[in-house]
Structures are given as C-alpha cells and as structure tokens.
Amino acid sequence: MGARRGLTAAIQGEQGSFSHEAALQALGKSVRVVPQPTFSALFAAVTSGEAARGVVPVENSLFGSIHESYDRLKANPLHIVAETKVRVRLCLAARPGTQLAAVVRVASHPVALAQCQKFFAAHPHLQAIPAYDTAGSVRDLFAADATADAAIGSALAARLYGAEILREAIEDHAENYTRFLVISREAAPPKGPSKTSLVFTLHNVPGALYAAMGVFAKRGLDLTKIESRPIPGRPWQYSFYVDVLGDPQGALGEALDECRALAQEFRILGSYPPAPGDGGP
Amino acid sequence: MGARRGLTAAIQGEQGSFSHEAALQALGKSVRVVPQPTFSALFAAVTSGEAARGVVPVENSLFGSIHESYDRLKANPLHIVAETKVRVRLCLAARPGTQLAAVVRVASHPVALAQCQKFFAAHPHLQAIPAYDTAGSVRDLFAADATADAAIGSALAARLYGAEILREAIEDHAENYTRFLVISREAAPPKGPSKTSLVFTLHNVPGALYAAMGVFAKRGLDLTKIESRPIPGRPWQYSFYVDVLGDPQGALGEALDECRALAQEFRILGSYPPAPGDGGP
Numbered sequence: 001m002g003a004r005r006g007l008t009a010a011i012q013g014e015q016g017s018f019s020h021e022a023a024l025q026a027l028g029k030s031v032r033v034v035p036q037p038t039f040s041a042l043f044a045a046v047t048s049g050e051a052a053r054g055v056v057p058v059e060n061s062l063f064g065s066i067h068e069s070y071d072r073l074k075a076n077p078l079h080i081v082a083e084t085k086v087r088v089r090l091c092l093a094a095r096p097g098t099q100l101a102a103v104v105r106v107a108s109h110p111v112a113l114a115q116c117q118k119f120f121a122a123h124p125h126l127q128a129i130p131a132y133d134t135a136g137s138v139r140d141l142f143a144a145d146a147t148a149d150a151a152i153g154s155a156l157a158a159r160l161y162g163a164e165i166l167r168e169a170i171e172d173h174a175e176n177y178t179r180f181l182v183i184s185r186e187a188a189p190p191k192g193p194s195k196t197s198l199v200f201t202l203h204n205v206p207g208a209l210y211a212a213m214g215v216f217a218k219r220g221l222d223l224t225k226i227e228s229r230p231i232p233g234r235p236w237q238y239s240f241y242v243d244v245l246g247d248p249q250g251a252l253g254e255a256l257d258e259c260r261a262l263a264q265e266f267r268i269l270g271s272y273p274p275a276p277g278d279g280g281p
Numbered sequence: 282m283g284a285r286r287g288l289t290a291a292i293q294g295e296q297g298s299f300s301h302e303a304a305l306q307a308l309g310k311s312v313r314v315v316p317q318p319t320f321s322a323l324f325a326a327v328t329s330g331e332a333a334r335g336v337v338p339v340e341n342s343l344f345g346s347i348h349e350s351y352d353r354l355k356a357n358p359l360h361i362v363a364e365t366k367v368r369v370r371l372c373l374a375a376r377p378g379t380q381l382a383a384v385v386r387v388a389s390h391p392v393a394l395a396q397c398q399k400f401f402a403a404h405p406h407l408q409a410i411p412a413y414d415t416a417g418s419v420r421d422l423f424a425a426d427a428t429a430d431a432a433i434g435s436a437l438a439a440r441l442y443g444a445e446i447l448r449e450a451i452e453d454h455a456e457n458y459t460r461f462l463v464i465s466r467e468a469a470p471p472k473g474p475s476k477t478s479l480v481f482t483l484h485n486v487p488g489a490l491y492a493a494m495g496v497f498a499k500r501g502l503d504l505t506k507i508e509s510r511p512i513p514g515r516p517w518q519y520s521f522y523v524d525v526l527g528d529p530q531g532a533l534g535e536a537l538d539e540c541r542a543l544a545q546e547f548r549i550l551g552s553y554p555p556a557p558g559d560g561g562p
Contacts, residue, residue, distance in 0.1 A: 210491070
C-alpha cells in the first residue's frame with residue numbers, strides 16, 4: 001500500500017499492540033490507528049467508514065488460524081487490499097531506571113506470558129500477572145495504581161508509553177510471526193500477479209473439495225493456505241477459505257470462474273500483493 | 282466400543298461435563314470417568330495407564346476445531362479407538378424448589394453463556410456470571426458459599442448434583458454438536474469398513490496437498506475432514522489431519538501406502554467405527 005498521509009486504520013486492541021505494528025508496516029508511518037475493543041467493533045468501524053482500513057490478524061505461525069477473523073471476513077462485505085507478516089518479538093519493559101533484579105511482578109496477556117516460559121524459568125523470582133492485553137500492560141506501568149513492576153509487550157509499546165526495555169526477544173520461539181490482512185470498503189486489486197483470497201461452500205458430495213482444488217492444480221497455481229470453518233446449522237459441513245497466487249487477468253481468472261461454477265456459495269475476498277516469504281501447501 | 286465393566290476414561294473437566302456424556306455414549310454406562318484439569322493431564326493419564334481410555338473433544342459444529350486436541354493427538358503416541366458426537370443441549374439448573382422468577386445470577390462457562398444469548402435477551406432480569414466450567418457451575422450451586430441462583434449445564438450435571446432443571450435446550454442453535462475421540466494406548470482397528478484418522482506433513486512444493494488428496498480421490502474414498510495446523514519453527518507450513526472412510530484391508534490400505542510415500546512425516550492415528558451421520562467435504 002505504501003504510506004498514505006492520514007489514513008485511518010481500525011485495530012483490535014490498544015496503541016502499541018502487534019496490530020498497531022502491522023498497520024505501520026502495511027500502511028506506512030503516517031497511519032492513524034483507531035483502537036477497537038473487539039473484532040466486531042473493528043469490522044463495524046470499517047463498514048461505517050469511521051476508519052478507512054481495518055487491520056485483522058488471521059494466523060500465527062505457532063498457534064494457527066484465528067477463527068473469529070475468518071468468520072467475520074465471510075460475514076462482512078469488505079475487501080482484502082493488503083497483507084503483512086509481523087514478527088512477534090516480546091520485550092520486558094519497565095519504568096525507566098528499573099533494574100531487572102528489582103522486578104517481581106510482570107504483567108501481560110496470558111498468551112504472551114505463555115510464550116515466555118523459558119524466560120520465567122531462568123528468572124524464578126519473577127511472578128507472571130495476567131492482564132487484558134500486551135500493550136495495555138505496558139501503558140498501565142505508568143498508572144497511579146500500577147501494581148506490576150514490568151510488562152511484556154512490543155518494542156513499539158515501550159517506545160509509545162515511555163517504558164525502558166530491560167530485555168528483548170524473550171519469547172520462547174524466534175519463528176513467531178502473525179499474518180495480518182488489511183480490509184477496506186473498496187477492492188484494490190493490483191495489476192498482474194497477486195495473491196487472491198476466496199471463500200466458498202461446496203455441494204455435500206465425496207470428492208467435492210478435491211475437485212475444487214483441481215481447478216487450481218491443473219493450471220499450476222500455488223495454494224498458499226486452505227482453511228475450513230463450520231457452517232452454522234449444517235453440522236460437519238464447511239466453508240473453505242483459499243489463498244492462491246496468480247494473475248486474475250490470466251490463468252487464475254479462468255480457475256476462479258471454474259471454481260465458482262462448482263461451488264454453492266462463492267466470494268472473492270480480495271486480490272493484493274503477497275507479503276515476502278510465502279511457500280505453499 | 283459397547284459397555285465394559287469398570288473401564289476408566291480420563292476427561293478434561295468435571296463429572297457432568299459434555300466430555301462425561303461423551304464417555305457414557307462411547308463406552309457405556311459402566312464407564313468410570315477420571316476428571317483432569319487440562320488436556321495435558323488427560324493425555325498423561327492415558328499414557329501412564331492411570332486411565333484405560335481418554336475422551337477428547339476435537340470439533341464443535343458451530344465453533345470449529347479444537348486446536349489443542351489436534352496438536353496433542355500428533356504429539357502423543359496414543360491411538361484413536363472410537364468416536365462419538367454429543368448434542369450440546371444446555372439446561373438452566375437450580376436448587377430444587379427454585380422458581381425462574383426468583384433467579385437473578387446465572388453462572389456458567391463463558392462459552393456456554395455466549396451460546397444462550399436469545400434466552401438472556403428474553404429474560405432481561407438474569408445476570409450472566411462467568412465460571413470455570415459448565416458442570417462445576419451446577420455443582421457449585423450447592424456449595425456453602427454459593428453466589429449464583431442457577432447455572433447452565435448439561436442435564437447429566439443437573440442429575441448428578443441433584444439440581445432441578447428449570448428450562449431445557451436454552452441454547453441459541455439446536456444444531457450444536459461436539460465430536461469426541463476415544464484414545465487408548467493400544468490400537469483397536471475394527472474389521473472391514475471404518476474411519477481412519479491420519480496426520481502427515483508434505484514437502485514444501487506447490488500442489489503437494491492436492492497430490493496427497495488425489496490418492497484417496499482416485500479410489501473414490503470419502504474424506505470427511507481435513508484440518509491443518511502450523512508446524513512450530515517452520516512458519517506457514519502445516520501438518521494435515523485427514524479423516525477418511527474405507528476398508529484399511531482394501532483400497533484404503535493402498536491409498537495410505539501411497540500417501541505415506543508422498544509424505545515427509547506420516548502417522549495413522551487410528552481406525553475406528555464411524556459415528557452415524559457423516560457427510561464429507
């Protein structure tokens with residue numbers, strides 16, 4: 001997308017969250033993030049025009065797909081216009097001047113705390129304190145009633161709230177990335193090769209998914225992701241989400257037409273430039 | 282499996298949970314459930330022999346797959362020996378003699394509370410109180426320090442703990458089922474047609490998943506489920522979990538051999554009699 005002056009982007013969570021980092025990475029430094037308490041509020045803010053874009057986490061390389069994001073992408077008539085992958089690098093942040101030896105209570109979101117088990121094992125005097133989110137736990141170090149001595153969050157959160165980073169990259173697994181999608185009310189397909197995300201349902205007959213995948217495979221098109229989600233009211237039947245690389249003006253366009261003809265429901269969620277480093281299943 | 286006198290089955294959660302109901306359904310009325318606080322403890326109890334079986338929820342027809350269960354099925358050298366599907370029917374239970382009009386505080390697990398939004402909307406005087414789990418919230422109605430007037434849980438929990446059911450089937454969606462797998466230290470493949478669950482990883486080349494699915498499709502074998510989970514340390518690469526119907530002594534056996542040859546890692550998690558009512562993608 002490149003930088004756009006003053007573009008607003010709804011995120012779920014606080015300033016300084018990894019969603020905020022994703023917004024900066026995908027939309028440039030001039031982006032203004034609009035924090036939302038829930039995914040529902042995020043999608044509503046983009047639908048209403050309150051924010052020009054939304055930045056939605058869809059998958060983490062250790063924990064897998066974020067179901068709610070997939071369900072809302074299908075349910076809302078918005079378009080994916082970009083993707084970005086953020087390395088989840090966790091820092092121990094504290095009020096300036098704090099020494100690690102003086103830290104006892106360390107606050108963060110339970111998922112972030114769980115991702116730093118080796119760090120806690122190596123520093124047995126530290127107590128993990130569950131909090132509402134990572135960035136908020138850094139911000140709350142400066143509240144009048146602060147109860148934690150340090151917090152685990154992004155370097156961005158430390159910078160934004162004026163905290164000092166005592167230790168960097170304390171997460172257990174270095175290969176920890178979250179993939180985010182940028183959504184908008186208008187589609188913005190790039191010219192030429194891109195990544196296209198679609199969602200479809202199939203007639204409930206054996207081999208239907210294999211046949212749908214075949215329209216891409218026989219053209220040598222690379223599927224980078226396939227995800228299934230249940231269809232409420234139709235137990236053990238699924239919506240399939242597929243990401244595929246190719247040129248919608250070329251072979252991919254033919255494949256999409258063929259897939260649409262096989263499908264029961266079918267919707268293209270968007271075409272956008274692929275982030276670097278994609279392999280495919 | 283049929284009834285077996287005194288068979289022990291580890292479940293995650295309390296007596297009276299839907300896992301308990303699944304154990305009764307899959308293993309018969311004489312099963313003795315061994316409650317465990319976590320999935321980790323459940324798998325450990327089966328591995329150590331403390332319990333002869335484990336009963337693991339893997340998917341709900343509204344909410345989708347339970348990631349942790351899939352990850353642990355791969356990580357532990359246990360075998361799937363049965364499956365069962367439990368209808369999630371939620372009841373409002375209270376101490377005997379309680380009238381609905383006198384109920385204010387209703388406790389349950391947050392997910393169960395979220396599944397009864399229409400009931401709460403129709404009874405605006407009720408307050409939803411989050412609790413540790415469904416069955417425990419019914420049991421705790423009888424604690425000396427009980428703070429709730431009613432709880433939402435299974436009919437089994439109401440019966441076990443002596444609560445009175447004030448309203449039945451208060452869940453928003455009737456088509457709410459959870460699929461459970463029964464795990465054991467020894468495999469127990471049935472004779473003839475069955476369902477087989479396997480997990481594999483593939484070489485990271487375009488079309489690899491399509492080729493793996495082709496070994497089943499070309500033999501007309503019905504895949505009832507495909508699930509992907511991230512491989513830690515290999516971002517955007519996946520383990521694939523497949524359930525397939527067929528006779529391991531016949532065409533399915535050939536297909537499994539062919540799939541194994543295509544795969545990087547490959548493991549059969551078990552063959553077992555399919556529960557009724559399976560369609561396939």
